[in-house]
Amino acid sequence: xxxxxxxxxxxxxxxxxxxxxxxxxxxxxxxxxxxxxxxxxxxxxxxxxxxxxxxxxxxxxxxxxxxxxxxxxxxxxxxxxxxxxxxxxxxxxxxxxxxxxxxxxxxxxxxxxxxxxxxxxxxxxxxxxxxxxxxxxxxxxxxxxxxxxxxxxxxxxxx
Amino acid sequence: xxxxxxxxxxxxxxxxxxxxxxxxxxxxxxxxxxxxxxxxxxxxxxxxxxxxxxxxxxxxxxxxxxxxxxxxxxxxxxxxxxxxxxxxxxxxxxxxxxxxxxxxxxxxxxxxxxx
Numbered sequence: 001x002x003x004x005x006x007x008x009x010x011x012x013x014x015x016x017x018x019x020x021x022x023x024x025x026x027x028x029x030x031x032x033x034x035x036x037x038x039x040x041x042x043x044x045x046x047x048x049x050x051x052x053x054x055x056x057x058x059x060x061x062x063x064x065x066x067x068x069x070x071x072x073x074x075x076x077x078x079x080x081x082x083x084x085x086x087x088x089x090x091x092x093x094x095x096x097x098x099x100x101x102x103x104x105x106x107x108x109x110x111x112x113x114x115x116x117x118x119x120x121x122x123x124x125x126x127x128x129x130x131x132x133x134x135x136x137x138x139x140x141x142x143x144x145x146x147x148x149x150x151x152x153x154x155x156x157x158x159x
Numbered sequence: 160x161x162x163x164x165x166x167x168x169x170x171x172x173x174x175x176x177x178x179x180x181x182x183x184x185x186x187x188x189x190x191x192x193x194x195x196x197x198x199x200x201x202x203x204x205x206x207x208x209x210x211x212x213x214x215x216x217x218x219x220x221x222x223x224x225x226x227x228x229x230x231x232x233x234x235x236x237x238x239x240x241x242x243x244x245x246x247x248x249x250x251x252x253x254x255x256x257x258x259x260x261x262x263x264x265x266x267x268x269x270x271x272x273x274x
Contacts (some may be wrong), residue, residue: 039263
């Protein structure tokens with residue numbers, strides 16, 4: 001039985017999302033799991049019917065990565081790719097992220113940092129988003145979430 | 160990850176980062192209210208409340224009535240629902256992924272230290 005720690009997710013400022021999670025494993029191992037395709041294929045984004053169809057990683061500054069998932073039942077693909085800007089194994093890396101159809105096109109910058117303490121590793125992922133045109137996305141999302149539920153959720157998420 | 164937030168979401172998050180503005184939104188969830196009614200529970204002047212209302216209005220989270228005297232405020236639900244849904248999907252992606260990763264890391268540790 002593996003240990004699972006809680007995830008924290010915070011919307012910071014007006015353009016940043018920060019995810020933090022601790023793992024019961026040494027830093028090099030957690031770093032490898034985020035940068036080696038044969039390991040990524042076994043966990044990253046694989047859930048609820050989504051499976052990998054492309055998982056390419058060229059881990060060097062200026063090298064690119066591409067992930068593509070497919071959901072057979074929904075007949076949908078999801079893809080993102082980007083370029084590594086900085087790599088300092090096993091402390092962390094910085095990469096751009098270009099998110100493609102069916103979502104809005106654009107580029108974000110992700111900073112991954114891995115900190116080990118007492119044999120456990122805390123990962124922090126900061127994603128900085130560009131400013132976006134106002135309307136495009138709102139039009140794409142038909143939302144039904146109950147309002148009170150939204151408040152509770154947002155209250156919990158925001159600092 | 161992964162999903163790009165459009166500037167409507169940016170504006171929403173910026174607007175609700177403030178606890179007073181969240182309290183105002185919670186009050187408006189019960190029904191429309193005038194500036195005076197909104198100011199009452201806070202130790203704040205009416206102009207200070209009006210400033211918060213302006214931010215909320217610019218972010219599209221509330222609208223103001225035409226009545227020049229009262230200009231009642233009312234909640235616009237859609238942007239908040241969008242923000243919530245977006246964060247929900249984001250969180251779900253990471254939670255599910257990291258639970259897989261916990262299992263994988265355990266396997267990797269066992270492989271490294273065979274017993």
